Amino acid sequence: MATGKWNPLQELQLMQEQMNRLFDLSRQRSLGEPAESSSWHPAVDIYEDEAEVVVKMEVPEIDQKDIDVTLEEGTLVISGCRELERKEKQQNYHRIERSYGSFRRSFSLPATIDQERISARCDKGVLKVVLPKKSSDHPRQIEVEVK
Missing domain, CATH: 2.60.40.790 (Immunoglobulin-like)
Incomplete structure (x- = not known):
């Protein structure tokens, strides 16, 4: 395990980035449709x-x-x-989780x-x-x- 100087501001920044990802992800997942523009x-x-x-x-x-x-x-x-790769024939996606x-x-x-x-x-x-x-x-x- 690496040890280092604890920096509370760095941990807050990391938490903010994780929360931003979660909020972005929740906006993208309405009814299984990918939000390609986000x-x-x-x-x-x-x-x-x-x-x-x-x-x-x-x-x-x-x-x-x-x-x-x-x-x-x-x-x-x-x-x-x-x-998102789309082919001429629309694929029947059951779930789209990747951004x-x-x-x-x-x-x-x-x-x-x-x-x-x-x-x-x-x-x-x-x-x-x-x-x-x-x-x-x-x-x-x-x-x-x-x-």
């Missing part, structure tokens, strides 16, 4: 080590060309769209991120955005000369 929020994991911050987002059945990863004034913005439509997630970046070296790739339905940290931002000891 937005949804793909699940995200964010973790870091000494060298980088990594954002992983679940984006199953979304073509890589339909995902936009941009940097806007120090904010990482990931957006895209998952369309469809557009999504947009944004995350403020710390000043320690090297914005020129950010990379993103999609593999097996998971988008991975790697945010390398600046090497010069590591604290260094400065000796004080005695005269």
